[in-house]
Amino acid sequence: MQHTILIIEPHKLLAYGLQLALRRGFPDSSVQLCVDLLDLDALKQHITFIAPDIIIANPLLTGVQYNPDLLPAGKEPTLVAINHNLLPEDLYKGYSFVCLPTIEPQSLIQQIQEAEQPDTDTLESDEAKQTPLSQRECEVVTWVARGLTNKEIADALHLSPHTVVTHRRNIAAKLDIHSPSGLTIYALMNNLISMEEAKGI
Numbered sequence: 001m002q003h004t005i006l007i008i009e010p011h012k013l014l015a016y017g018l019q020l021a022l023r024r025g026f027p028d029s030s031v032q033l034c035v036d037l038l039d040l041d042a043l044k045q046h047i048t049f050i051a052p053d054i055i056i057a058n059p060l061l062t063g064v065q066y067n068p069d070l071l072p073a074g075k076e077p078t079l080v081a082i083n084h085n086l087l088p089e090d091l092y093k094g095y096s097f098v099c100l101p102t103i104e105p106q107s108l109i110q111q112i113q114e115a116e117q118p119d120t121d122t123l124e125s126d127e128a129k130q131t132p133l134s135q136r137e138c139e140v141v142t143w144v145a146r147g148l149t150n151k152e153i154a155d156a157l158h159l160s161p162h163t164v165v166t167h168r169r170n171i172a173a174k175l176d177i178h179s180p181s182g183l184t185i186y187a188l189m190n191n192l193i194s195m196e197e198a199k200g201i
Contacts, residue, residue, distance in 0.1 A: 002026075002028045002029050002030075003026055003029035003030070003052075003053055003054050003116075004029065004030045004032070004050060004051060004052045004053055004054070005022055005026065005029055005030065005031045005032065005052055005053075005054040005055075005056065006032050006033075006034060006046075006047065006050050006052035006054070006055050006056070007019060007022075007031065007032070007033050007034065007056045007057075008034045008043075008055065008056070008057040008058060009033075009034075009035065009056070009057070009058050009082055010035055010036070010058065011035075011058075012035050014082070014101055015033050015035045016033070018056065018082075018108075019031050019033055021105035021108065021109070022105075022108075022109070024105070025105065025106070025108075025109035026109070032050050032052070034046055040070065043070060044070050047070055047071065051075065052077050053075060053077050053078065054077055054078045054080070054112060054116075055071075055077050055078070055079050055080070056080040056082060056099075057079065057080070057081065057082065058081075058082050059081045059082070059083075059091040059092060059095070060091065078096050078112065078115045078116060079094055079095045079096055080095060080096060080097060080098075080099060080108075080111075080112065080115075081095040081097070081098045081099070082098075082099060082101065083098050083099065083100050083101075083185060092189070096115040097111055097115060098185065098189065099111065100177075100179075100181075100182050100185070102178070102179065102182070103176070104176065107176045132174075133171060133174060133175075136157075136167060137167055137170060137171050137174075138192060139157060140153060140157070140164060140167045140168060140171060141171060141183050141186065141187050141192060142187055142192045142193050142197075143156060143157070144168070144180055144183045144184070144187075145180070145183055145184040145186075145187040145188070145192070145193050145197070145198055146193065146197050146198070147180075150164045150165055150168070171183070184198050
């Protein structure tokens with residue numbers, strides 16, 4: 001499927017890396033960059049000219065998700081947030097999903113493809129694509145997000161440290177998240193912990 005993808009990210013190394021990965025993942029698509037910090041009028045003109053159907057943006061530096069006037073007329077592009085640090089949840093509103101700079105390119109491409117699935121997909125098919133965490137794995141995620149070590153989590157849940165390590169491996173495989181900061185963001189986005197509880201960053 002052909003796409004017009006716009007990356008709005010002032011960190012040039014990250015922006016160029018994303019562009020390269022997405023060109024490989026979507027060889028028939030156009031992947032454009034906006035690496036200069038633009039005012040809203042200039043940004044709107046840039047978006048209107050390119051008319052992207054996928055926008056990957058740094059939510060701290062753009063108002064794309066807040067200002068629908070910035071989006072191309074007659075289009076509802078898929079919005080992807082690039083997360084650099086733990087940001088207020090309001091900054092993520094309107095985005096289809098949040099990706100970390102450490103995400104594997106193939107995982108990002110897969111998430112974009114899933115976000116592009118038509119709304120006519122049934123809930124059952126959506127659930128079939130996902131591997132939900134077990135109740136115990138959710139508990140492990142919450143303790144990781146609160147900053148506990150494997151031994152401390154084992155003590156809190158009355159498990160062996162080896163079992164906690166196994167749970168964390170399974171969590172990483174299911175979510176493709178391999179760092180405490182990534183699990184903290186996952187826990188916050190899924191209401192497993194509050195902002196005040198977050199320590200794993």
